[in-house]
Amino acid sequence: MMHLRRSTRWPGPVRGVLAYSLVLAATLLAAIPFGHAQRAPAVAITNVSYDPTRELYKAINEAFAKEWLARTGQTVTIRTSHGGSGRQARTVIDGLQADVVTLALAADIDAIAQRAKLLPADWQARLPNNSSPYTSTIVFLVRKGNPKGIRDWDDLARPGVAVITPNPKTSGGARWNYLAAWAFELDRTKDPAKAKAFVEAIYRNVPVLDTGARGSTTTFVQRGIGDVFISWENEAHLALAEFGADRIDIVYPSLSILAEPPVALVDAVVDRRGTRKLAEAYLDFLYAPTAQRIVAANFYRPFRPEAADPADLARFPRLKLVTIDAVFGGWAKAQGEHFAEGGVFDRIYRPGGSFAR
């Protein structure tokens, strides 16, 4: 207060200097990069992951930290961030210092490789099983007792069945849903035109397009919208455990898609931060028996089932699983054809809320 009152008598030059320094201070303040305040100890790495893996990586990170401490005597912290797969990839492209990325689909890691050149284009060949330590698939959640009698994908295209699925433009999981439906009809009719009409018929039955998988789960379970919810297998089991088997049932279709959520080392980041060895050990650990056991316990299908608890494995029924490489020629092609601006999905919707016929 004193300063303010005295300021009324400051002579001109002093005022000028003051004004200048104030402006300078404001500029400097703006130049401080917020959000990157990393006081990085040598043994911390960041794992940028997608939405439904919170529970999984929480358990895996604990196990890895314990093992690393026993092996090297070093304490390690793993920071894991979660969010929609595409958005997470974008934060890495925009400069988030991720040592490893564990995303919902290869296309998102491809985007990091292509746009930011943070890892080589052939990243997916570096680790076993297309760099996927676990796989999952797409199943249905229905109301208790399955009142609409939903058994397979063609029941979703029936008039009068309301289907809940997120928007494939904003949700990685929803892209797997879409492709699984397409693969089912293609397998049955061998006709891409019929597959397109089939998928359109299903989206005609979708009353709400949420932006992410968790949002759709809420819409289906809490808001009571829809007769069937197309879901990740692990999310379906999680929802069953969370909201009770007295309200919903899981239905396995005759055919679904083998979803391979891949993991990758971000070379440019680990080399700059000197964390390559640790990050590599972390990714290798995902394939080790301890982690594979955790994977199965969290409703993901482990790459090495022999390491998992047989009781956990018994929860995964066998069904025909097709791969994106065999049916769609890989993610890059599927992405461009179906989900890019003006792609097949965009053409399903027409002005005025009507649908393409």
Add this chain to the structure above:
Amino acid sequence: MSLATHATTFRFRQPSALPGFGLTFGFAVTYLSLIVLIPLGVLVARASGLGLEGLWQTATSPRVLAALKLSFGVSFAAAAVNAVAGLVVAWVLTRYAFPGRRLLDAIVDLPFALPTAVAGIALTAIYAPNGWIGGLLAPLGVKVAYTPLGIFVALVFISLPFVVRTVQPVLADLDREIEEASATLGASRAQTVLRVILPSLLPAVLTGFALAFGRAVGEYGSVIFIAGNMPFVSEIAPLLIVIQLEEFNYAGATAIATIMLAIAFVSLLAINLIQAWSRRRFGHV
């Protein structure tokens, strides 16, 4: 206006007896540049990668057009409803003394403070067909959640405080003697309200309307939960921007953003002009 008159003399007139003009003016310009102008400049610069033709193509594509119509149309409706309802709320809060007035007064600010995603989830829970209000409306065939009506409800919710808080202080300052004078000069109650009170409140209501409208146009968090997000029906323009970003299409995203910015700027300018006119026309507030 004042800036233009200064510019003709090419030097800044000391506008008040208080010292510190250079200091505060420098600060204001720097601050506005850092906080508003530079980020918006970058936005426009990024969008300009598409060129004017690309921008026009984006703006006139049917889906973007539908989303823009929805966003600006529903925002206008929500702001208009709040201009009336907010005025009534402000009137009640300033003119009447009743138990719980302070509490009610504080409640008005809640939509400011609540994270918008929380507001969206809460509104959806209430207005969904199995919610309290949605359940009552469903038998009548009225659907609120997952329709444009749901968007309207969310926007009314988040923009209410803007009108109330701009009108309230003006209303409190309004001299009661003017009303009494109007009555003694033989005006009926309706005449007093329509010809004396409302005109002096109009500039404040318009400001509140403009703030509410601007806030509603940019709203994403709460709308996304209640809208249903069906293309061409309940898909708002900010969602289209997010969709473009998910496809790593930065130019496309900034193009839609620039178009929104331009429309918003023109509408706000228009409102400001009307306000300036009404201030000249109706008086002093």
